Amino acid sequence: MWHRRLLVAAGLALACAAPLHGLAQGYPDKPIKIYQGFAAGGNADAIARVVSTEMAKGLGQPFVVEAQTGAGGTIASGTVARARPDGYTLLLATGGHAVAGALYNKLSYQTVSDFQMVSTITYFPFLLVVRADSPYRGLAEMLAAARADARGVSYGSAGIGSTHHLAGELLVKSANVELLHIPYRGDAASVAALLGGEVPMIIAPPTAVLANIKAGKLRALATTGAQRWSQMPELPTVVEQGVPGYDVRSWAGFMAPAGTPRPVVDRLHAETLKALQAPAVRTRLEEMGGEARGSTPEEMTAMVAAELKRWTAVVNDAHIPKQ
Known part of the structure; x- marks a missing residue:
């Protein structure tokens, strides 16, 4: 009885799979x-x-x-x-x-x-970015300032739960430092906040900040990837600036x-x-x-x-x- 049920189930599975297998042979035949x-x-x-x-x-x-x-x-x-x-x-x-x-x-x-x-x-990668007139010349200086202030240093991102936000929280954990997250509605809003002096630093994708970096309005402190970013080979990684194992x-x-x-x-x-x-x-x-x-x-x-x-x-x- 069970043997017969198994055969029936197997037959049904093959019958259901057959149409998809047939589609695979002539794939694709539509947009x-x-x-x-x-x-x-x-x-x-x-x-x-x-x-x-x-x-x-x-x-x-x-x-x-x-x-x-x-x-x-x-x-x-x-x-x-x-x-x-x-x-x-x-x-x-x-x-x-x-x-x-x-x-x-x-x-x-x-x-x-x-x-x-x-x-x-x-x-x-993402970039850690400050205004061109920021006192932080490198990531190590920003981390030192955060350790010296019980409130830490604030940073902006594209929103709560964004990859940018979690990149910041991973930095908190990896560098053993306090950073205060300030969420904005998207990259454009966080860039505007940085330019306007609302936050001292943001984490953003290159496309969101590159134009302002080239214009001399913003400056990148680090790239979050394991290797240097090919379009800014002079910019050191977070790891190179004293945070081992960091790669986002x-x-x-x-x-x-x-x-x-x-x-x-x-x-x-x-x-x-x-x-x-x-x-x-x-x-x-x-x-x-x-x-x-x-x-x-x-x-x-x-x-x-x-x-x-x-x-x-x-x-x-x-x-x-x-x-």
């Missing part, structure tokens, strides 16, 4: 939609468009990029997690995907297991719904890596402050899981209220 969870015209939107435009040449089908904003990108993530796993719905995920998994109590999806990773696309980089990459057939994933993966080799794509990603870098699906899965674990620890240690 592919990419959801991203941030404002149209922003970094995530631009990354999705520049890479997918190149991928369309090899796949023979256009991509449609749709901004589904709100809740730190989690609305777009939820849409893709629930989509049919046939390769026609993708997520342009960013470092905020792992941060949201650490910060939100109730999500409609599991950060890692509800997605089939395809490939990373780019990594980019955001990232972007493609994800599909869990259960997407491996032949489809392999095709998308191959075309992503091919696109990242195109000079125009690499140049555009560099202009946005990033470094083009692909991965295997397995490498991306391990990276996202590690990021989720790390940011969960930072959120808990800093007693950041769960959303």
Whole structure:
């Protein structure tokens, strides 16, 4: 009896899988939609468009990029997690995907297991930035000032729970220093606050501050990545300035719904890596402050899981209220 039930169950599973396998053989035969969870015209939107435009040449089908904003990108993530796993719905995920998994109590999806990773696309650091007339000439001076004042030194970010915010909290933990977080509504607001003297320092992505640095209005103290940023090779890292082990980089990459057939994933993966080799794509990603870098699906899965674990620890240690 049980043997017969097992055979029936196996038959049903094969019947359900067969349509997707058939789709994989002729994939793709229609446009592919990419959801991203941030404002149209922003970094995530631009990354999705520049890479997918190149991928369309090899796949023979256009991509449609749709901004589904709100809740730190989690609305777009939820849409893709629930989509049919046939390769026609993708997520342009960013470092905020792992941060949201650490910060939100109730999500409609599991950060890692509800997605089939395809490939990373780019990594980019954050910059610790002060006004050009700041007394802090380097990170060590800022940390010394924070240790000398019981209130610490304040810093601005794009908002509570942003990767920028958690980068600051990780610095607090790693350098054993007090820093007071001042949240703003986005990078533009934090930059304006710094220029206006409301805060002595902000943590921001390069694209948000580079123009003002070049104009001589702002000055970078450090880059948060493990290596120096290629566009400012003279700028030392946080590690080089006395904070061992500190490494914060955001990232972007493609994800599909869990259960997407491996032949489809392999095709998308191959075309992503091919696109990242195109000079125009690499140049555009560099202009946005990033470094083009692909991965295997397995490498991306391990990276996202590690990021989720790390940011969960930072959120808990800093007693950041769960959303």
